[in-house]
Amino acid sequence: MAPPRKNALPKPLPDGFILTDTEKKKWKLGTIIGQGGFGLIYLASQDIDRPVAMDTDFVIKVEYQTNGPLFSELKFYQRAAKPESMQKWKKNRKLDFLGIPTYWGSGLAEYNDLSYRFMAMDRLGMDLQKVCDRNGGRLKKATVLQLGQRLVDVLEYIHENEYVHADIKAANLMHGYRDPEQVYLADYGLSYRYCPDGAHKEYKENPKRCHDGTIEYTSLDAHKGLAPSRRSDLQILGFCLLHWLCGSLPWNSVLKNPTQVQEAKTRLMDNLPDSVQQLSASRGSTDEVAAFLLYVKTLGYQDKPDYQHLKDLLASVVTGSLDFSSPQGPAGESDSKNPHTREKKAGRARGPSKAKPSPAEVEDGAHEGMKSKPVPACHIRGPPLPKPQSQQEEVLPAVRRSQRLRVAPVHSYKEDDCEEDDCEEDNSEDEEEEVRPKPIPACYLRGPPKSPSGQPKQKTESTWTGRKRDDQTVTSERWERVHMQRRKPEWANCDIKRQTNMEYTERWDEGPLHDRKGHSHQQQRCSQHWYKHRDSTGQDAGSTQTQGLMSCFIVLGAFLLVVAVLEFAKVHLNPFE
Numbered sequence: 001m002a003p004p005r006k007n008a009l010p011k012p013l014p015d016g017f018i019l020t021d022t023e024k025k026k027w028k029l030g031t032i033i034g035q036g037g038f039g040l041i042y043l044a045s046q047d048i049d050r051p052v053a054m055d056t057d058f059v060i061k062v063e064y065q066t067n068g069p070l071f072s073e074l075k076f077y078q079r080a081a082k083p084e085s086m087q088k089w090k091k092n093r094k095l096d097f098l099g100i101p102t103y104w105g106s107g108l109a110e111y112n113d114l115s116y117r118f119m120a121m122d123r124l125g126m127d128l129q130k131v132c133d134r135n136g137g138r139l140k141k142a143t144v145l146q147l148g149q150r151l152v153d154v155l156e157y158i159h160e161n162e163y164v165h166a167d168i169k170a171a172n173l174m175h176g177y178r179d180p181e182q183v184y185l186a187d188y189g190l191s192y193r194y195c196p197d198g199a200h201k202e203y204k205e206n207p208k209r210c211h212d213g214t215i216e217y218t219s220l221d222a223h224k225g226l227a228p229s230r231r232s233d234l235q236i237l238g239f240c241l242l243h244w245l246c247g248s249l250p251w252n253s254v255l256k257n258p259t260q261v262q263e264a265k266t267r268l269m270d271n272l273p274d275s276v277q278q279l280s281a282s283r284g285s286t287d288e289v290a291a292f293l294l295y296v297k298t299l300g301y302q303d304k305p306d307y308q309h310l311k312d313l314l315a316s317v318v319t320g321s322l323d324f325s326s327p328q329g330p331a332g333e334s335d336s337k338n339p340h341t342r343e344k345k346a347g348r349a350r351g352p353s354k355a356k357p358s359p360a361e362v363e364d365g366a367h368e369g370m371k372s373k374p375v376p377a378c379h380i381r382g383p384p385l386p387k388p389q390s391q392q393e394e395v396l397p398a399v400r401r402s403q404r405l406r407v408a409p410v411h412s413y414k415e416d417d418c419e420e421d422d423c424e425e426d427n428s429e430d431e432e433e434e435v436r437p438k439p440i441p442a443c444y445l446r447g448p449p450k451s452p453s454g455q456p457k458q459k460t461e462s463t464w465t466g467r468k469r470d471d472q473t474v475t476s477e478r479w480e481r482v483h484m485q486r487r488k489p490e491w492a493n494c495d496i497k498r499q500t501n502m503e504y505t506e507r508w509d510e511g512p513l514h515d516r517k518g519h520s521h522q523q524q525r526c527s528q529h530w531y532k533h534r535d536s537t538g539q540d541a542g543s544t545q546t547q548g549l550m551s552c553f554i555v556l557g558a559f560l561l562v563v564a565v566l567e568f569a570k571v572h573l574n575p576f577e
């Protein structure tokens with residue numbers, strides 16, 4: 001059986017297709033209701049005798065078997081989210097509800113010579129990003145605090161079960177399908193087993209892993225290339241709470257530059273609580289989130305957080321149902337009375353939004369509410385920093401979900417998280433190598449390296465193995481990101497060190513172009529450039545020029561000789577004298 005392409009969006013399975021899970025339970029597939037970067041979500045039912053009802057309570061996530069994200073997610077559910085274990089936890093903690101979807105089974109399937117992996121789980125409702133978008137990027141303060149407390153409960157449970165989520169954000173929070181009041185933390189594709197069998201991972205910065213996660217919220221640990229831990233989950237949650245409260249984050253305008261995002265987050269954390277409290281000037285108090293982040297800052301890499309203390313910090317006078325209606329102004333007033341709203345309407349600020357408005361919607365202002373308020377410049381800039389070239393050249397557009405770079409999608413650090421029986425299947429590390437945009441070596445970032453030999457390269461083999469995008473039936477934001485980033489280093493494959501200095505200049509002046517064989521046009525051009533100094537006999541241009549010069553001298557000499565002979569004849573042989 002031909003293995004499907006790794007990390008590709010799977011070809012859809014037909015409506016009514018029957019899957020059998022590892023416990024021999026049969027599942028019938030219905031309509032596709034969702035699509036992620038790597039998988040498709042189908043409505044599903046255990047009643048295989050009739051079509052899947054539109055109001056079924058189950059969904060099945062399907063990816064190619066070789067994909068990493070679903071494998072990671074599956075491992076999380078199988079190890080950490082067993083229904084019995086969650087029930088016991090809720091009982092012990094006297095919790096009515098724990099926002100982790102229930103896992104109902106999984107397995108492998110084959111169709112049209114392709115191998116698939118699937119996982120059946122609770123059907124969920126709308127995600128919170130859509131709610132935030134509808135509300136201009138914001139939620140009511142009481143809702144933010146209540147949500148924060150509930151998420152602390154979820155995080156405590158998964159942390160106690162050796163896992164961290166590592167990608168908390170509104171797009172991964174989903175309402176219950178039957179009960180929209182309930183909120184679930186979904187998408188465990190980036191979850192990480194930080195404490196396998198009770199042994200916490202060591203503090204180890206890995207430059208290759210820098211900026212993992214969703215750039216907008218990822219933790220400072222992740223920016224430094226550390227594997228995620230409990231404190232990083234909590235810091236991500238703190239950034240989310242701040243975003244929901246304020247409608248934007250101080251680094252929203254620099255999201256395309258991970259280093260600038262990291263610097264802005266560092267400034268915010270270094271200057272707590274003021275840095276966060278200042279954000280509250282026009283948006284109601286952010287004191288609780290400031291205190292939350294301040295506590296997170298005190299945590300060591302391996303420290304176990306005091307979850308109850310965190311919940312106390314987020315205590316709100318409002319309890320009971322979550323209210324997802326639009327927040328009204330700074331602390332209860334209508335946004336229309338807020339001067340920042342007018343700026344918003346003037347299009348001066350754009351907040352992140354998952355759902356992309358159509359151009360028509362943008363034009364007629366239907367998505368006005370999706371735009372976030374600007375953050376005061378002082379919070380964006382802090383101490384002046386050198387502005388990178390990319391920033392000088394580019395005015396950043398609205399932050400859309402597609403721009404929330406998840407730099408290294410999925411299964412980071414997976415190599416450490418591999419039980420013996422899992423490892424056979426777990427090829428996610430390989431996949432990561434393929435998915436992860438390969439970093440451009442520093443020498444290529446800084447300018448042309450010196451040529452050790454000065455020898456021109458006549459033929460360069462490109463080692464680019466990137467996939468053609470048009471292979472994909474459906475493109476996704478993540479694929480776009482990955483491919484865009486993958487394209488960057490392609491031309492770095494050529495052996496630039498063997499080029500002459502003149503050729504380096506040409507390379508750095510122009511961007512890389514590749515023909516179908518993956519050869520750089522520039523490489524070809526460089527070689528041609530070198531060849532054009534040579535004549536057809538293989539001699540170099542210098543010797544050809546010398547020969548030309550000598551010919552000139554001979555012609556000139558002959559000419560002078562003729563002139564001299566004529567002069568002589570004129571003087572000595574004149575018939576009229």
Ligand SMILES: Nc1ncnc2c1ncn2[C@@H]1O[C@H](COP(=O)(O)OP(=O)(O)OP(=O)(O)O)[C@@H](O)[C@H]1O
Nearest residue numbers: 033034035036037038039041059122123124187478
């Ligand atoms: N349990 C569920 N019930 C109902 N819809 C779901 C469920 N899980 C996911 N979806 C829908 O399917 C979409 C794809 O989900 P999935 O988890 O595969 O990818 P994603 O999180 O959006 O993206 P990525 O794979 O890049 O992280 C979601 O945006 C959501 O709308």
